[in-house]
Amino acid sequence: MSSFQTVRGMRDFMPEEAKMMRYIEGKARRIAELYGYKEIITPVVESYELLSAKAGEEVRLRMYAFKDLGGRMVALRPEFTPSVARLVATTLRNEPRPFRLFCVGSLYRYDEPQMGRYREFWQSNFELMGSNKPEADAEIIMLTNDFLRSVGLKNYVFKVGHVGVLRGIFAQENVEEKNVNEVMQLMDKKAYAEAVRRVKEIGVSKKCVENVQRLIELKGKDTLEIVGKMRECVGEYDKALEAVENLQEILKLIAEGESKITITVDAGFARGLEYYTGAIFEVNIPELDIALAGGGRYDRLIELFGGEPTPAVGIAHGLDRIMLAMQKQGTKMDAAEAKKVVVIPAKEELKADALKIANKLRGAGITVEVEVMGRKMGKALEDADRRKMDYAIIVGERELKDGAVVLRDMANRVQNSVKIEELVERVKG
Numbered sequence: 001m002s003s004f005q006t007v008r009g010m011r012d013f014m015p016e017e018a019k020m021m022r023y024i025e026g027k028a029r030r031i032a033e034l035y036g037y038k039e040i041i042t043p044v045v046e047s048y049e050l051l052s053a054k055a056g057e058e059v060r061l062r063m064y065a066f067k068d069l070g071g072r073m074v075a076l077r078p079e080f081t082p083s084v085a086r087l088v089a090t091t092l093r094n095e096p097r098p099f100r101l102f103c104v105g106s107l108y109r110y111d112e113p114q115m116g117r118y119r120e121f122w123q124s125n126f127e128l129m130g131s132n133k134p135e136a137d138a139e140i141i142m143l144t145n146d147f148l149r150s151v152g153l154k155n156y157v158f159k160v161g162h163v164g165v166l167r168g169i170f171a172q173e174n175v176e177e178k179n180v181n182e183v184m185q186l187m188d189k190k191a192y193a194e195a196v197r198r199v200k201e202i203g204v205s206k207k208c209v210e211n212v213q214r215l216i217e218l219k220g221k222d223t224l225e226i227v228g229k230m231r232e233c234v235g236e237y238d239k240a241l242e243a244v245e246n247l248q249e250i251l252k253l254i255a256e257g258e259s260k261i262t263i264t265v266d267a268g269f270a271r272g273l274e275y276y277t278g279a280i281f282e283v284n285i286p287e288l289d290i291a292l293a294g295g296g297r298y299d300r301l302i303e304l305f306g307g308e309p310t311p312a313v314g315i316a317h318g319l320d321r322i323m324l325a326m327q328k329q330g331t332k333m334d335a336a337e338a339k340k341v342v343v344i345p346a347k348e349e350l351k352a353d354a355l356k357i358a359n360k361l362r363g364a365g366i367t368v369e370v371e372v373m374g375r376k377m378g379k380a381l382e383d384a385d386r387r388k389m390d391y392a393i394i395v396g397e398r399e400l401k402d403g404a405v406v407l408r409d410m411a412n413r414v415q416n417s418v419k420i421e422e423l424v425e426r427v428k429g
Protein backbone atom coordinates (compact mmCIF):
# COMPACT_ATOMS: atom_id res chain seq x y z
CA MET A 1 0.00 0.00 0.00
CA SER A 2 1.30 3.45 -0.90
CA SER A 3 2.09 5.84 1.91
CA PHE A 4 1.56 8.99 -0.16
CA GLN A 5 -0.50 11.59 1.66
CA THR A 6 -1.47 15.19 1.05
CA VAL A 7 1.20 17.74 1.93
CA ARG A 8 0.72 19.25 5.40
CA GLY A 9 -1.95 21.97 5.38
CA MET A 10 -3.42 20.73 2.05
CA ARG A 11 -6.55 18.62 1.81
CA ASP A 12 -8.72 16.59 -0.53
CA PHE A 13 -12.37 17.38 -1.00
CA MET A 14 -14.28 14.11 -1.21
CA PRO A 15 -17.50 14.14 -3.29
CA GLU A 16 -19.80 15.32 -0.46
CA GLU A 17 -17.43 18.15 0.51
CA ALA A 18 -16.66 19.07 -3.10
CA LYS A 19 -20.39 19.26 -3.72
CA MET A 20 -20.88 21.55 -0.73
CA MET A 21 -17.96 23.78 -1.76
CA ARG A 22 -19.36 24.15 -5.28
CA TYR A 23 -22.80 24.80 -3.82
CA ILE A 24 -21.40 27.68 -1.71
CA GLU A 25 -19.44 28.92 -4.72
CA GLY A 26 -22.69 28.85 -6.71
CA LYS A 27 -24.41 31.00 -4.10
CA ALA A 28 -21.53 33.52 -4.25
CA ARG A 29 -21.77 33.54 -8.04
CA ARG A 30 -25.49 34.24 -7.80
CA ILE A 31 -24.82 37.22 -5.51
CA ALA A 32 -22.24 38.49 -8.02
CA GLU A 33 -24.93 38.31 -10.72
CA LEU A 34 -27.58 40.00 -8.59
CA TYR A 35 -25.26 42.91 -7.72
CA GLY A 36 -23.71 43.26 -11.19
CA TYR A 37 -20.19 42.00 -10.39
CA LYS A 38 -18.40 40.57 -13.46
CA GLU A 39 -16.18 37.57 -12.97
CA ILE A 40 -12.50 37.73 -13.86
CA ILE A 41 -10.05 34.83 -13.73
CA THR A 42 -6.50 35.77 -12.77
CA PRO A 43 -3.38 33.56 -12.46
CA VAL A 44 -2.48 31.63 -9.31
CA VAL A 45 1.16 32.67 -9.84
CA GLU A 46 1.95 36.40 -9.71
CA SER A 47 5.15 38.40 -9.26
CA TYR A 48 6.37 38.44 -5.67
CA GLU A 49 6.76 42.19 -5.89
CA LEU A 50 3.07 42.71 -6.70
CA LEU A 51 1.83 40.38 -3.98
CA SER A 52 4.16 41.65 -1.27
CA ALA A 53 3.82 45.40 -1.92
CA LYS A 54 1.15 46.07 0.72
CA ALA A 55 0.41 42.63 2.08
CA GLY A 56 1.76 43.39 5.54
CA GLU A 57 4.29 41.38 7.50
CA GLU A 58 1.89 38.61 8.49
CA VAL A 59 0.86 37.60 4.96
CA ARG A 60 4.24 38.46 3.38
CA LEU A 61 6.14 36.02 5.59
CA ARG A 62 3.66 33.25 4.82
CA MET A 63 3.77 33.40 1.05
CA TYR A 64 4.72 30.41 -1.07
CA ALA A 65 7.45 32.39 -2.82
CA PHE A 66 10.07 30.94 -5.16
CA LYS A 67 12.20 31.61 -8.22
CA ASP A 68 10.74 30.08 -11.37
CA LEU A 69 13.04 28.37 -13.89
CA GLY A 70 13.47 31.70 -15.70
CA GLY A 71 14.83 33.28 -12.53
CA ARG A 72 11.72 35.40 -11.80
CA MET A 73 10.75 35.87 -8.17
CA VAL A 74 7.12 34.74 -8.04
CA ALA A 75 4.60 33.51 -5.46
CA LEU A 76 1.31 31.64 -5.24
CA ARG A 77 -1.37 34.25 -4.61
CA PRO A 78 -2.27 34.65 -0.92
CA GLU A 79 -5.29 36.81 -1.86
CA PHE A 80 -7.05 38.22 -4.95
CA THR A 81 -6.92 41.96 -4.28
CA PRO A 82 -3.44 42.71 -5.75
CA SER A 83 -4.31 40.87 -8.98
CA VAL A 84 -7.53 42.82 -9.41
CA ALA A 85 -5.72 46.10 -8.63
CA ARG A 86 -3.05 45.18 -11.20
CA LEU A 87 -5.72 44.78 -13.87
CA VAL A 88 -7.31 48.11 -13.03
CA ALA A 89 -3.87 49.76 -13.17
CA THR A 90 -3.14 48.23 -16.60
CA THR A 91 -5.67 46.56 -18.92
CA LEU A 92 -8.72 48.35 -17.48
CA ARG A 93 -6.89 51.63 -16.99
CA ASN A 94 -8.99 53.68 -19.40
CA GLU A 95 -12.32 51.95 -18.89
CA PRO A 96 -15.19 53.87 -17.30
CA ARG A 97 -15.63 53.56 -13.52
CA PRO A 98 -16.94 51.98 -11.38
CA PHE A 99 -15.71 48.41 -11.76
CA ARG A 100 -17.53 45.64 -9.98
CA LEU A 101 -15.30 42.57 -10.16
CA PHE A 102 -15.75 39.09 -8.76
CA CYS A 103 -13.20 36.27 -8.36
CA VAL A 104 -13.43 32.81 -6.90
CA GLY A 105 -10.68 30.26 -6.46
CA SER A 106 -7.93 28.86 -4.30
CA LEU A 107 -5.30 30.82 -2.42
CA TYR A 108 -2.12 29.86 -0.60
CA ARG A 109 -0.67 30.91 2.74
CA TYR A 110 1.84 29.04 4.87
CA ASP A 111 -0.39 29.41 7.95
CA GLU A 112 -0.18 27.02 10.91
CA PRO A 113 -2.80 24.35 10.08
CA GLN A 114 -5.70 24.14 12.54
CA MET A 115 -9.49 24.11 12.51
CA GLY A 116 -10.55 26.43 9.66
CA ARG A 117 -6.99 27.38 8.78
CA TYR A 118 -5.44 25.69 5.77
CA ARG A 119 -2.49 26.34 3.51
CA GLU A 120 -4.74 26.08 0.48
CA PHE A 121 -8.12 27.70 0.95
CA TRP A 122 -10.91 29.22 -1.11
CA GLN A 123 -12.42 32.68 -1.32
CA SER A 124 -15.14 34.46 -3.18
CA ASN A 125 -13.85 37.99 -3.60
CA PHE A 126 -15.77 41.14 -4.47
CA GLU A 127 -14.09 44.43 -5.40
CA LEU A 128 -15.90 47.71 -6.08
CA MET A 129 -13.44 50.15 -7.63
CA GLY A 130 -13.76 53.79 -8.59
CA SER A 131 -16.02 55.13 -5.85
CA ASN A 132 -14.97 56.80 -2.61
CA LYS A 133 -18.58 57.12 -1.44
CA PRO A 134 -19.98 55.46 1.69
CA GLU A 135 -22.67 53.74 -0.37
CA ALA A 136 -19.91 51.64 -1.95
CA ASP A 137 -18.75 50.44 1.50
CA ALA A 138 -22.39 49.79 2.45
CA GLU A 139 -22.89 47.73 -0.72
CA ILE A 140 -19.97 45.44 0.16
CA ILE A 141 -21.41 44.80 3.62
CA MET A 142 -24.92 44.29 2.28
CA LEU A 143 -23.90 41.83 -0.41
CA THR A 144 -21.94 39.85 2.15
CA ASN A 145 -25.00 39.74 4.37
CA ASP A 146 -27.12 38.52 1.44
CA PHE A 147 -24.53 35.87 0.60
CA LEU A 148 -24.27 34.46 4.13
CA ARG A 149 -28.04 34.46 4.46
CA SER A 150 -28.42 32.71 1.11
CA VAL A 151 -26.29 29.76 2.26
CA GLY A 152 -28.49 29.55 5.35
CA LEU A 153 -26.11 30.77 8.08
CA LYS A 154 -27.50 32.38 11.24
CA ASN A 155 -26.24 34.62 14.05
CA TYR A 156 -23.26 35.99 12.20
CA VAL A 157 -22.01 39.40 13.27
CA PHE A 158 -20.17 42.05 11.29
CA LYS A 159 -17.29 43.73 13.05
CA VAL A 160 -16.67 47.17 11.58
CA GLY A 161 -13.85 49.60 12.27
CA HIS A 162 -11.97 52.32 10.41
CA VAL A 163 -8.20 52.44 10.02
CA GLY A 164 -8.45 56.15 9.19
CA VAL A 165 -9.11 56.91 12.85
CA LEU A 166 -5.81 55.67 14.29
CA ARG A 167 -3.84 56.42 11.12
CA GLY A 168 -5.27 59.97 11.21
CA ILE A 169 -4.14 60.48 14.79
CA PHE A 170 -0.66 59.10 14.13
CA ALA A 171 -0.27 61.16 10.96
CA GLN A 172 -1.01 64.35 12.87
CA GLU A 173 1.53 63.24 15.49
CA ASN A 174 4.08 62.82 12.66
CA VAL A 175 4.64 59.13 13.35
CA GLU A 176 6.54 57.35 10.56
CA GLU A 177 4.44 54.96 8.45
CA LYS A 178 6.72 52.05 9.34
CA ASN A 179 5.96 52.54 13.03
CA VAL A 180 2.25 52.97 12.41
CA ASN A 181 2.17 49.69 10.48
CA GLU A 182 3.95 47.96 13.33
CA VAL A 183 1.37 49.18 15.85
CA MET A 184 -1.50 48.15 13.55
CA GLN A 185 -0.01 44.66 13.12
CA LEU A 186 0.12 44.25 16.91
CA MET A 187 -3.49 45.37 17.19
CA ASP A 188 -4.51 42.93 14.45
CA LYS A 189 -3.04 40.18 16.64
CA LYS A 190 -5.00 41.63 19.58
CA ALA A 191 -1.71 42.35 21.40
CA TYR A 192 -3.19 45.62 22.65
CA ALA A 193 -0.93 46.09 25.68
CA GLU A 194 2.11 45.68 23.48
CA ALA A 195 0.64 48.05 20.90
CA VAL A 196 0.18 50.73 23.55
CA ARG A 197 3.73 50.14 24.78
CA ARG A 198 4.99 50.63 21.19
CA VAL A 199 2.99 53.86 20.88
CA LYS A 200 4.63 55.18 24.07
CA GLU A 201 8.11 54.23 22.80
CA ILE A 202 7.55 56.02 19.50
CA GLY A 203 7.35 59.24 21.49
CA VAL A 204 3.93 60.76 20.80
CA SER A 205 2.12 63.25 23.06
CA LYS A 206 0.67 62.01 26.34
CA LYS A 207 -2.81 62.92 25.10
CA CYS A 208 -2.30 60.81 22.00
CA VAL A 209 -1.44 57.76 24.11
CA GLU A 210 -4.55 58.31 26.23
CA ASN A 211 -6.78 58.63 23.19
CA VAL A 212 -5.35 55.50 21.61
CA GLN A 213 -5.93 53.61 24.87
CA ARG A 214 -9.53 54.78 25.07
CA LEU A 215 -10.19 53.94 21.42
CA ILE A 216 -8.88 50.42 21.85
CA GLU A 217 -11.48 49.75 24.52
CA LEU A 218 -14.36 51.23 22.56
CA LYS A 219 -16.63 48.60 21.05
CA GLY A 220 -20.26 47.57 21.11
CA LYS A 221 -23.50 46.78 19.29
CA ASP A 222 -25.03 50.22 19.79
CA THR A 223 -23.21 51.51 16.76
CA LEU A 224 -24.29 55.14 17.00
CA GLU A 225 -23.32 55.38 20.66
CA ILE A 226 -19.86 53.95 19.95
CA VAL A 227 -19.34 56.28 17.02
CA GLY A 228 -20.34 59.19 19.27
CA LYS A 229 -17.70 58.20 21.80
CA MET A 230 -15.12 57.79 19.05
CA ARG A 231 -15.87 61.34 17.99
CA GLU A 232 -15.05 62.54 21.54
CA CYS A 233 -11.70 60.72 21.46
CA VAL A 234 -10.54 62.25 18.19
CA GLY A 235 -11.77 65.81 18.79
CA GLU A 236 -8.70 67.70 17.63
CA TYR A 237 -7.33 65.32 15.03
CA ASP A 238 -8.97 66.49 11.79
CA LYS A 239 -8.18 63.45 9.64
CA ALA A 240 -9.34 61.09 12.36
CA LEU A 241 -12.55 63.07 12.78
CA GLU A 242 -13.22 62.77 9.04
CA ALA A 243 -12.76 59.02 9.39
CA VAL A 244 -15.29 58.82 12.23
CA GLU A 245 -17.79 60.80 10.16
CA ASN A 246 -17.25 58.51 7.20
CA LEU A 247 -17.84 55.47 9.41
CA GLN A 248 -21.03 57.03 10.74
CA GLU A 249 -22.34 57.65 7.22
CA ILE A 250 -21.69 54.05 6.19
CA LEU A 251 -23.46 52.72 9.29
CA LYS A 252 -26.39 55.07 8.72
CA LEU A 253 -26.83 53.89 5.13
CA ILE A 254 -26.86 50.27 6.26
CA ALA A 255 -29.26 50.94 9.12
CA GLU A 256 -31.64 52.73 6.76
CA GLY A 257 -31.49 49.92 4.21
CA GLU A 258 -34.05 47.14 4.16
CA SER A 259 -31.93 44.33 5.55
CA LYS A 260 -31.35 43.79 9.26
CA ILE A 261 -27.61 43.41 9.75
CA THR A 262 -26.00 42.79 13.14
CA ILE A 263 -22.96 45.01 13.51
CA THR A 264 -20.44 45.57 16.27
CA VAL A 265 -18.37 48.72 15.94
CA ASP A 266 -14.85 48.20 17.22
CA ALA A 267 -12.60 51.27 17.34
CA GLY A 268 -9.50 49.20 18.12
CA PHE A 269 -10.06 46.82 15.21
CA ALA A 270 -7.09 46.55 12.81
CA ARG A 271 -6.34 44.20 9.91
CA GLY A 272 -3.05 42.62 8.93
CA LEU A 273 -3.10 43.71 5.29
CA GLU A 274 -1.44 47.10 4.92
CA TYR A 275 -3.35 48.61 2.01
CA TYR A 276 -6.45 49.60 3.97
CA THR A 277 -7.17 53.31 4.24
CA GLY A 278 -10.78 53.45 5.44
CA ALA A 279 -13.58 51.31 6.85
CA ILE A 280 -12.62 47.70 7.56
CA PHE A 281 -14.86 44.70 8.18
CA GLU A 282 -14.85 41.14 9.36
CA VAL A 283 -17.63 38.60 9.88
CA ASN A 284 -17.74 36.24 12.86
CA ILE A 285 -20.07 33.52 14.03
CA PRO A 286 -20.49 32.24 17.64
CA GLU A 287 -19.61 28.63 16.70
CA LEU A 288 -16.12 29.53 15.40
CA ASP A 289 -13.37 31.79 16.71
CA ILE A 290 -12.01 32.65 13.26
CA ALA A 291 -13.41 35.15 10.77
CA LEU A 292 -15.66 33.98 7.90
CA ALA A 293 -14.85 37.04 5.80
CA GLY A 294 -12.71 40.15 5.83
CA GLY A 295 -12.27 43.30 3.81
CA GLY A 296 -12.24 47.04 3.71
CA ARG A 297 -11.48 50.24 1.82
CA TYR A 298 -8.12 50.72 0.13
CA ASP A 299 -7.97 53.98 -1.80
CA ARG A 300 -4.30 54.09 -2.81
CA LEU A 301 -3.31 50.62 -3.98
CA ILE A 302 -4.13 51.11 -7.65
CA GLU A 303 -2.07 54.28 -7.96
CA LEU A 304 0.75 52.55 -6.07
CA PHE A 305 0.65 50.00 -8.91
CA GLY A 306 1.01 52.83 -11.44
CA GLY A 307 -2.68 53.21 -12.30
CA GLU A 308 -5.00 56.21 -12.21
CA PRO A 309 -5.91 57.18 -8.63
CA THR A 310 -8.86 54.85 -7.98
CA PRO A 311 -10.56 54.57 -4.61
CA ALA A 312 -11.75 51.03 -3.91
CA VAL A 313 -13.45 48.80 -1.38
CA GLY A 314 -13.82 45.03 -1.27
CA ILE A 315 -14.23 41.88 0.72
CA ALA A 316 -13.21 38.23 0.57
CA HIS A 317 -15.37 35.43 1.95
CA GLY A 318 -13.54 32.35 3.25
CA LEU A 319 -15.47 29.51 1.59
CA ASP A 320 -13.80 26.74 3.65
CA ARG A 321 -14.83 28.49 6.84
CA ILE A 322 -18.35 29.15 5.58
CA MET A 323 -18.60 25.41 4.90
CA LEU A 324 -17.33 24.68 8.42
CA ALA A 325 -19.84 27.14 9.90
CA MET A 326 -22.66 25.47 7.93
CA GLN A 327 -21.59 22.07 9.30
CA LYS A 328 -21.46 23.46 12.85
CA GLN A 329 -24.91 25.02 12.51
CA GLY A 330 -26.32 21.97 10.75
CA THR A 331 -27.28 24.05 7.71
CA LYS A 332 -28.78 21.99 4.88
CA MET A 333 -28.18 22.62 1.21
CA ASP A 334 -31.26 23.43 -0.90
CA ALA A 335 -32.83 20.20 -2.10
CA ALA A 336 -33.80 20.37 -5.81
CA GLU A 337 -31.94 17.09 -6.28
CA ALA A 338 -32.33 15.52 -9.69
CA LYS A 339 -33.44 11.87 -10.01
CA LYS A 340 -30.65 9.33 -10.47
CA VAL A 341 -30.97 6.32 -12.76
CA VAL A 342 -28.84 3.28 -13.50
CA VAL A 343 -29.23 1.28 -16.70
CA ILE A 344 -28.41 -2.43 -16.46
CA PRO A 345 -28.25 -4.74 -19.49
CA ALA A 346 -29.74 -8.18 -18.65
CA LYS A 347 -26.99 -9.81 -20.73
CA GLU A 348 -23.74 -9.17 -22.61
CA GLU A 349 -25.35 -8.76 -26.02
CA LEU A 350 -27.57 -5.92 -24.82
CA LYS A 351 -24.71 -3.59 -23.77
CA ALA A 352 -25.07 -1.39 -26.83
CA ASP A 353 -28.83 -1.05 -26.26
CA ALA A 354 -28.15 -0.05 -22.63
CA LEU A 355 -25.77 2.70 -23.80
CA LYS A 356 -28.31 3.90 -26.36
CA ILE A 357 -31.11 4.14 -23.78
CA ALA A 358 -28.80 5.89 -21.29
CA ASN A 359 -27.95 8.49 -23.91
CA LYS A 360 -31.57 9.10 -24.75
CA LEU A 361 -32.31 9.84 -21.08
CA ARG A 362 -29.27 12.10 -20.70
CA GLY A 363 -30.47 13.98 -23.76
CA ALA A 364 -33.56 14.78 -21.69
CA GLY A 365 -31.42 16.03 -18.79
CA ILE A 366 -31.61 12.94 -16.58
CA THR A 367 -28.55 11.75 -14.63
CA VAL A 368 -27.77 8.24 -15.81
CA GLU A 369 -25.07 5.74 -14.92
CA VAL A 370 -24.57 2.54 -16.87
CA GLU A 371 -23.57 -0.76 -15.27
CA VAL A 372 -19.96 -1.15 -16.43
CA MET A 373 -18.73 -3.89 -14.09
CA GLY A 374 -20.41 -6.74 -15.97
CA ARG A 375 -22.15 -7.87 -12.77
CA LYS A 376 -25.11 -10.23 -12.54
CA MET A 377 -28.50 -8.53 -12.21
CA GLY A 378 -28.82 -9.24 -8.46
CA LYS A 379 -25.43 -7.71 -7.64
CA ALA A 380 -26.01 -4.72 -9.90
CA LEU A 381 -29.35 -3.98 -8.21
CA GLU A 382 -27.77 -4.37 -4.77
CA ASP A 383 -25.20 -1.78 -5.78
CA ALA A 384 -27.93 0.56 -7.09
CA ASP A 385 -29.62 0.24 -3.70
CA ARG A 386 -26.44 0.98 -1.82
CA ARG A 387 -25.83 4.09 -3.88
CA LYS A 388 -29.40 5.32 -3.45
CA MET A 389 -30.39 5.37 -7.11
CA ASP A 390 -34.02 6.33 -7.70
CA TYR A 391 -34.57 3.97 -10.64
CA ALA A 392 -32.94 0.99 -12.28
CA ILE A 393 -33.74 0.41 -15.93
CA ILE A 394 -33.30 -3.23 -16.87
CA VAL A 395 -32.72 -3.83 -20.57
CA GLY A 396 -34.01 -7.34 -21.35
CA GLU A 397 -34.40 -9.15 -24.64
CA ARG A 398 -38.11 -9.92 -24.32
CA GLU A 399 -39.19 -6.32 -23.50
CA LEU A 400 -36.82 -4.85 -26.07
CA LYS A 401 -38.65 -6.79 -28.85
CA ASP A 402 -41.73 -4.72 -27.90
CA GLY A 403 -39.75 -1.48 -27.74
CA ALA A 404 -39.85 -1.52 -23.94
CA VAL A 405 -37.61 -1.93 -20.85
CA VAL A 406 -38.23 -2.75 -17.19
CA LEU A 407 -38.38 0.33 -14.95
CA ARG A 408 -37.70 -0.52 -11.31
CA ASP A 409 -38.51 2.01 -8.59
CA MET A 410 -35.69 1.34 -6.12
CA ALA A 411 -37.39 2.82 -3.06
CA ASN A 412 -40.58 0.71 -3.10
CA ARG A 413 -39.16 -2.16 -5.15
CA VAL A 414 -41.95 -2.09 -7.73
CA GLN A 415 -41.15 -2.77 -11.37
CA ASN A 416 -43.09 -2.45 -14.63
CA SER A 417 -42.51 -2.78 -18.30
CA VAL A 418 -42.42 0.70 -19.88
CA LYS A 419 -42.27 1.70 -23.56
CA ILE A 420 -38.95 3.38 -24.37
CA GLU A 421 -40.69 6.45 -25.78
CA GLU A 422 -42.52 6.91 -22.47
CA LEU A 423 -39.42 6.41 -20.33
CA VAL A 424 -38.35 10.06 -19.94
CA GLU A 425 -41.80 11.11 -18.84
CA ARG A 426 -42.08 8.24 -16.33
CA VAL A 427 -38.68 8.93 -14.75
CA LYS A 428 -39.28 12.68 -14.53
CA GLY A 429 -42.87 12.36 -13.44
Ligand code: HAM
Pocket residue numbers: 078079080081109111116117118119120121122123125126127273291292293294295296297298313314315316317318319320321
Ligand atom coordinates in the same frame (compact mmCIF):
# COMPACT_ATOMS: atom_id res chain seq x y z
P1 HAM B 1 -8.20 38.24 4.63
O1 HAM B 1 -8.84 38.71 5.87
O2 HAM B 1 -6.75 37.98 4.64
O3 HAM B 1 -8.55 39.33 3.53
O4 HAM B 1 -8.93 36.93 4.13
C1 HAM B 1 -10.34 36.91 3.97
C2 HAM B 1 -10.92 35.61 4.46
O5 HAM B 1 -10.25 34.50 3.86
C3 HAM B 1 -10.74 35.37 5.95
O6 HAM B 1 -11.72 36.05 6.70
C4 HAM B 1 -10.92 33.87 6.02
O7 HAM B 1 -12.29 33.53 6.02
C5 HAM B 1 -10.29 33.39 4.74
N1 HAM B 1 -8.93 32.90 5.02
C6 HAM B 1 -7.78 33.60 5.13
N2 HAM B 1 -6.74 32.79 5.41
C7 HAM B 1 -7.23 31.53 5.49
C8 HAM B 1 -6.66 30.23 5.77
N3 HAM B 1 -5.37 30.07 5.98
N4 HAM B 1 -7.50 29.16 5.78
C9 HAM B 1 -8.82 29.30 5.55
N5 HAM B 1 -9.40 30.50 5.27
C10 HAM B 1 -8.63 31.60 5.25
C11 HAM B 1 -8.16 39.26 2.22
O8 HAM B 1 -7.75 38.27 1.69
C12 HAM B 1 -8.40 40.55 1.46
N6 HAM B 1 -7.86 40.38 0.08
C13 HAM B 1 -9.88 40.89 1.45
C14 HAM B 1 -10.18 42.13 0.67
C15 HAM B 1 -10.73 42.19 -0.56
N7 HAM B 1 -9.94 43.38 1.06
C16 HAM B 1 -10.32 44.21 0.11
N8 HAM B 1 -10.78 43.51 -0.90
